[in-house]
Amino acid sequence: MKSCKSVLLFFSLIFGAVIHADPYTDDRYGFIVEPPVDWQITQSEKGLTATSPDGSVVFQVAAFESDKFESSMDIAAAFLGAMEAKGDTAGFVAYDNNDCILADASFDVEQGSLRGFFVFINDAPMDYIVMSYAPQELYDKVSDLIISSVNSFSPSQERYFYPGPISQFFYPVDGPQKKKYKLNILDTDFAINIDPGEEDASQVMIEREARILMTYKDELAYRAWERYYRLITRDQYVRLAPLVSQLEEILAKKNIDVQDYPNVLLKWLQGFDFKRSGTISDLIPPVSCLTQKAGDCDSLALTYLIILHYFGFDGILMLSSEYAHAMAAVDTAGDGARFSHDRKRYLVAELTDDVPIGMIASDMSDPAKWIGVSIFKYQ
Structure with a gap:
């Protein structure tokens, strides 16, 4: 498992507490x-x-x-x-x-x-x-x-799952200067077209939100982390739509059952290189995970969760300051370790090690040292 010490860089958690910062409708x-x-x-x-x-x-x-x-x-x-x-x-x-x-x-x-x-x-x-x-x-x-x-x-x-208006002002979604990036899943080559300007705009947004996040301490930090990852999810969601269309076509041709999507996509993203941004946030936006075929624990987990959400799977981000790590957790069938959050029991998914869904390292398995972040909540 790769080290992911960038996660929860800015504060120390009181383990086991879950505080929500819901969007206001x-x-x-x-x-x-x-x-x-x-x-x-x-x-x-x-x-x-x-x-x-x-x-x-x-x-x-x-x-x-x-x-x-x-x-x-x-x-x-x-x-x-x-x-x-x-x-x-x-x-x-x-x-x-x-x-x-x-x-x-x-x-x-x-x-x-x-x-x-x-x-x-x-x-x-x-x-x-x-x-x-x-x-x-x-x-x-x-x-x-x-x-x-x-x-x-x-x-x-x-x-809701669009970049905010200022992000759209600085660079349009579905940018006009696309480049082709080659990917492979299930021994099938395919390509996605992404505008590098969208990557830059996403990184600017993430760095701004990271600076704000650094100002929160103690219990408010829980809520600030939820907001931080929700804003990133909103910014990235439609940017990943072209990828999802390609994946859907390939998975259908391979006769992959929808219930197996979490396993197949987990295996695919586990094959990406481990990379951190080295910036204040130390987080690469999911759209850049695709162009670089690389990312660290939280950027890859966000990528995984957004893709699965398109396919109808609910999921949460799991964070631990004790373990300096992040994982995904998915509301899906399967055996293995589960994490309780909002009256659901989510199956854990490790993105930075080649292990099946539901598997977690024994030295990171204490649930009291993880918190769950609801990145898709808007009601």
Whole structure:
């Protein structure tokens, strides 16, 4: 088994505790957000307001009936004009070809000048303004929090597993400059087309979230880890769709029963090289695991879980600071070690050693020294 000491790098766990940091779904308008951990969320008439614990950063979402504005530019002009805001704006396309505007703008209030990021989305059946801002003098210090909160927005459950709007602004999903990467499974060669720009955008997002993660200690760190891996999962999910289509075709031609997919895919990913990013996060995004045919314990586990989720398998990420390791665990039939989480017993899957599903090293088998992370939870 390869060493994976990058996992749980930033804090010491109190073993056995499980604390959830669920995404917030607005039942009135359908959008979902997951601002940084321990922010206070309150509903407003048109959406919500969330504030950082020290009150320095404010995150807001406002929803409007889609017949109120003709375009995202109309939304931006009306809002920024009313605020007498100054800054830069740029258009982009996100989700289902919705036209959007991103603004980095400043505006004045009685207490002084504020600066932040604003996203204007012309959607159906709702239009959205998504914004996060802080006092001008604090902007550089809290810009990660501002971007992260806006990027946690999703217009609906159907589009939850998409990169956030700022990630889509910086580089489009299904990028235009694809390269071909060759892979092999079950003695079958195939190729996937991935834009290296999407890899870079994913790594930027992961490093930003890792910097935020490093600020949490003690019990809040549990929730921060859940949020961290959920945001990565959301960013990566649609990027892996082309791979899943290829795998589905090959597995069907090989007459592999769906119930055997967890075993076959585990064996496949165990054959990848062991590699760490060497960055603050020390985590390679799943899309890069495919292009490099390499990854470490948590990046490979995320790749495995996302692929299986496409095929209808629920799974969780397992983390241990004591063992400095991560594994996957899957809700599937089979013999071996299981991990209890949210009233289910998940079969463990080790990604960095050539062992069958359900097998775990005896010196890592104490369940009290693992925590489970629900990376697919959005309700």
